[in-house]
Amino acid sequence: MGELRLMKGNEAVAEAAIRAGCDGYFGYPITPQSEVMEYLMAEKPFERTGMVVLQAESEVAAINMLYGGAGTGKMVMTSSSSPGISLMQEGISYMAGAELPALIVNIVRGGPGLGTIQPSQADYFQAVKGGGHGDYKMLVLAPASVQEMCDHVKLGFDKAYQYRTPVMILSDGAIGQMMEKVVLFDQIPRRTDAEVIEQCPWASNGRPATRDHNIITSLDLDPAGQERVNLKLQAKYKLMEQNEVLYEEIQCEDAEYLFVAFGLSARICQKAIDLARAKGIKVGLFRPITLFPFPVIEVSNVGNHVKGILVVEMNAGQMIEDVKLSVGCKVKIEHFGRFGGIIPSPDEVVRALEQQIIGG
Amino acid sequence: MTEEIIIAGFGGQGVLSMGKILAYSGVMQNKEVSWMPSYGPEMRGGTANVTVIISDERISSPILNAFDTAIILNQQSMDKFEKSVKPGGLLIYDPNGLTRFPERTDINIYSIEAADEAARQGLSKIFNMVVLGGFLKLKPLVAPEFIHKGLQKSLPARHHALIPENEKAIEIGKGLLKPVHVLA
Amino acid sequence: MEDKFAKTEIHKPENIVYKKSDLMVDRPLSYCPGCGHGTAHRMLMEVLEEMNIQDKTIGVSPVGCSVLAYDFLNIDMLGAAHGRAPALATAIKRLWPDHFVFTYQGDGDLAAIGTAETIHACNRGENITIIFINNGIYGMTGGQMAPTTLPGMRSSTSPYGRDVPTMGHPLKITELVAQLPGVYYVTRQSVHTPNNVRKTKKAMRKAFELQKENRGVCFIEIVSNCNSGWKMTPVQSNKWMEENMFPFYQLGDIKVDGKLIEKKETVE
Numbered sequence: 001m002g003e004l005r006l007m008k009g010n011e012a013v014a015e016a017a018i019r020a021g022c023d024g025y026f027g028y029p030i031t032p033q034s035e036v037m038e039y040l041m042a043e044k045p046f047e048r049t050g051m052v053v054l055q056a057e058s059e060v061a062a063i064n065m066l067y068g069g070a071g072t073g074k075m076v077m078t079s080s081s082s083p084g085i086s087l088m089q090e091g092i093s094y095m096a097g098a099e100l101p102a103l104i105v106n107i108v109r110g111g112p113g114l115g116t117i118q119p120s121q122a123d124y125f126q127a128v129k130g131g132g133h134g135d136y137k138m139l140v141l142a143p144a145s146v147q148e149m150c151d152h153v154k155l156g157f158d159k160a161y162q163y164r165t166p167v168m169i170l171s172d173g174a175i176g177q178m179m180e181k182v183v184l185f186d187q188i189p190r191r192t193d194a195e196v197i198e199q200c201p202w203a204s205n206g207r208p209a210t211r212d213h214n215i216i217t218s219l220d221l222d223p224a225g226q227e228r229v230n231l232k233l234q235a236k237y238k239l240m241e242q243n244e245v246l247y248e249e250i251q252c253e254d255a256e257y258l259f260v261a262f263g264l265s266a267r268i269c270q271k272a273i274d275l276a277r278a279k280g281i282k283v284g285l286f287r288p289i290t291l292f293p294f295p296v297i298e299v300s301n302v303g304n305h306v307k308g309i310l311v312v313e314m315n316a317g318q319m320i321e322d323v324k325l326s327v328g329c330k331v332k333i334e335h336f337g338r339f340g341g342i343i344p345s346p347d348e349v350v351r352a353l354e355q356q357i358i359g360g
Numbered sequence: 361m362t363e364e365i366i367i368a369g370f371g372g373q374g375v376l377s378m379g380k381i382l383a384y385s386g387v388m389q390n391k392e393v394s395w396m397p398s399y400g401p402e403m404r405g406g407t408a409n410v411t412v413i414i415s416d417e418r419i420s421s422p423i424l425n426a427f428d429t430a431i432i433l434n435q436q437s438m439d440k441f442e443k444s445v446k447p448g449g450l451l452i453y454d455p456n457g458l459t460r461f462p463e464r465t466d467i468n469i470y471s472i473e474a475a476d477e478a479a480r481q482g483l484s485k486i487f488n489m490v491v492l493g494g495f496l497k498l499k500p501l502v503a504p505e506f507i508h509k510g511l512q513k514s515l516p517a518r519h520h521a522l523i524p525e526n527e528k529a530i531e532i533g534k535g536l537l538k539p540v541h542v543l544a
Numbered sequence: 545m546e547d548k549f550a551k552t553e554i555h556k557p558e559n560i561v562y563k564k565s566d567l568m569v570d571r572p573l574s575y576c577p578g579c580g581h582g583t584a585h586r587m588l589m590e591v592l593e594e595m596n597i598q599d600k601t602i603g604v605s606p607v608g609c610s611v612l613a614y615d616f617l618n619i620d621m622l623g624a625a626h627g628r629a630p631a632l633a634t635a636i637k638r639l640w641p642d643h644f645v646f647t648y649q650g651d652g653d654l655a656a657i658g659t660a661e662t663i664h665a666c667n668r669g670e671n672i673t674i675i676f677i678n679n680g681i682y683g684m685t686g687g688q689m690a691p692t693t694l695p696g697m698r699s700s701t702s703p704y705g706r707d708v709p710t711m712g713h714p715l716k717i718t719e720l721v722a723q724l725p726g727v728y729y730v731t732r733q734s735v736h737t738p739n740n741v742r743k744t745k746k747a748m749r750k751a752f753e754l755q756k757e758n759r760g761v762c763f764i765e766i767v768s769n770c771n772s773g774w775k776m777t778p779v780q781s782n783k784w785m786e787e788n789m790f791p792f793y794q795l796g797d798i799k800v801d802g803k804l805i806e807k808k809e810t811v812e
Contacts, residue, residue, distance in 0.1 A: 006384045006393065006513065024639050052638045057664035061631040064624065064661070068632025071622040072602065074639045094625050178422050179380065179395035181387045193640070204620035206600050206643055213569075215614045217623035270420030345425035 003184045009149040009175040010035035012182050013079060013105055016153035018045045021188040023074040024052040026065035028084060031117040032173035033107035036079040049190050059084040063091030070100035071216035073200030075157055079105035081173070082123050083114060092166055093132030097218025097229065101160035103153065105169045107176040110341035118341025119173035121263060124318035127170045128292045135230055137237045139167045139244060140291040142262040146180035154185060159244065163236055170291060172314065174264050174343060245298065246289035252302050255284030257357055260299060260323050261312040262288050264343070269312050271346035276353060283353060291319070296326040303327035308357035312349055313337045332357060361416045363501055364424050366441050368409035369433025374488030377514070379410035382492060385502040385510025386414040396422040407436050414501050431495055435459055448543065452494055462540070469540040470498065477536055478529065486529045493533020565589040567598055567618045574612055578778025580768030581610055583735040584677060587745040589617060595752055601644040602636050604629040608650035609683040627658025630665035633672045644755055646673040651692040652682045655717040662721065669726025669760035673751040676718065676763065679770040680789060687773035691715040694792055699773070714792065718765040722799040728759040730799035734767045736782045767793045
């Protein structure tokens, strides 16, 4: 078993990045995720593993540092919170277009605009539907515990390189700030320059005489060429849909009703299940772990065997669209959400189930 | 076993660190734990609170609306959280600075004059450990040896010399409880 | 006659008087005839070839006329988002400290949209070389006003000439970055005459030699023409550049060995 610690979600992300063999972190302070860079700077990974940590002049610079680092094959990441992630959208689109692997962590806070520093899930659409310009997707992971914050960093890097794509961890201020028990995985050595060069033959890291020059770009002025790029990206997303769906079912076997929720909302729903079952209401939980690819078939399989579904989100109703598209219209599907940084409590989730689904 | 606790008071009273030491001690005893702070501007001088859950099972929601135990260290927190204690649950408060005392009759209530006693013994900085001692007396969730390990893990190495003092404060707290309302 | 000018005859080593650098991809440049970009590209590649560092060099191209620089330079390159080349270069150099890293940027890219990245990369003293082509106009998008457009100068978005009270002053960003302690070598050159081309090449060589010594940012501005954007012939544009651009953007070293060069007089 790995090392046992009590950590904040943000700290777990930082420690996991070091241990995953990350080569560089580039970020800009914003609440509620500043602990990521603070932890890294205090931990001095530049001495532990040789990892670079740099405080950029803006989120715009940070994401373009990622683009530069990823374009040379190095394992790079950033973290930010909603307004900062909005600033990064141009860069993320470029990275998707240039097929660059990188990890982007969004510790979501309430919006729109400067909003609040309290937790929210209102960036679901932005994360899952593209966010920036052009037809692209990111693989989006939604951890629901500090342990998963740690584990998803490693998983995220693995998938980023497997598919040559930016990967996003979509978390929220509560999971970033809360502490839980974490079992840390053992240190994975950073790849040597020679290993990077060997593993990333596409990367621009100095042209040896033996090969043509590599070009990292998202530009193709020829529409036919750009269409080929798009088709390649879409084929990649199709593969992700076939192979990378992750989800969890909790007490679904005998469920007459179903909560669908991700991240922190899913944790709240677990407590709501206990409260509801104590009242004799047989309810289960379906938790998508990957938000893209969305567990379309899996949620449909469970959802079509219950009397009603309550989608619980800390937003005004975003994932519910994907649930409706997946499950279809035979089952009643309603949304319950709080926004602006308010976290729904387990008892109000039960009330919503009773009023909107069972009594409604 | 699952114990759901809210610790609430002023920023600077050591509310968050008391929760952290309790949670870390739980980790050392191989329990599942969660530590969920209220965070944001209110931490700087205003009210601060933290939800700590210690359990033998996987913890569901880190956000709760009802608690097994409320540890309350100022008036605002009393007004906010007295009603959140589950029937049959426990409320511990320090009367220092309070103007309205708990009124519920369906829960166990103890007072602990931790602030005064800590000041008398020159332990004001770790008054929170005195309070923790009172809680552990009533709910011995974590064995003293794991509290020791929790302190080692929670405190930076430069403060490890203060661990015996912290443990002394905990012991003092165990003797300071006064029953206010105890269920039959 | 035919035999005398046969390719095989011309290609004999004893008959070669000039040869394009092998680091230039053998394809026609996309730049307008008379533009300075091609010469600047060539000098840059000659320097890398002479230093034999092409396998250790990573270049970053901008958005602007030289957006496709990576198609012509036979070294590993990354195309940056508009203005962000110094951010890319920062990360690349930090992650590959024994490599040579340069950005190649125009005035809109470096001195307008990318001002923050330029200033901060310079202020951090990144060990990179910045090649800054200043032609006072947005060439690629069709001749709009740039941050470096001269007062009174016409462009498609200042059709009656740059009106300073409403459109602001031209930005001497090169003098600005020279003030920063992270910047070690700053010079302003041109590529419009053989003599100036030689000086530019020498400056580039110096910059890459200094990068080897981790001295901080080396910043080379090349004042260039844009005959298409300026609506002139190449010859006219070079003359106009000498008469109008050079008095404002004076050629020569601005900072050497980390020390600012004292200027007797600056023409405003």
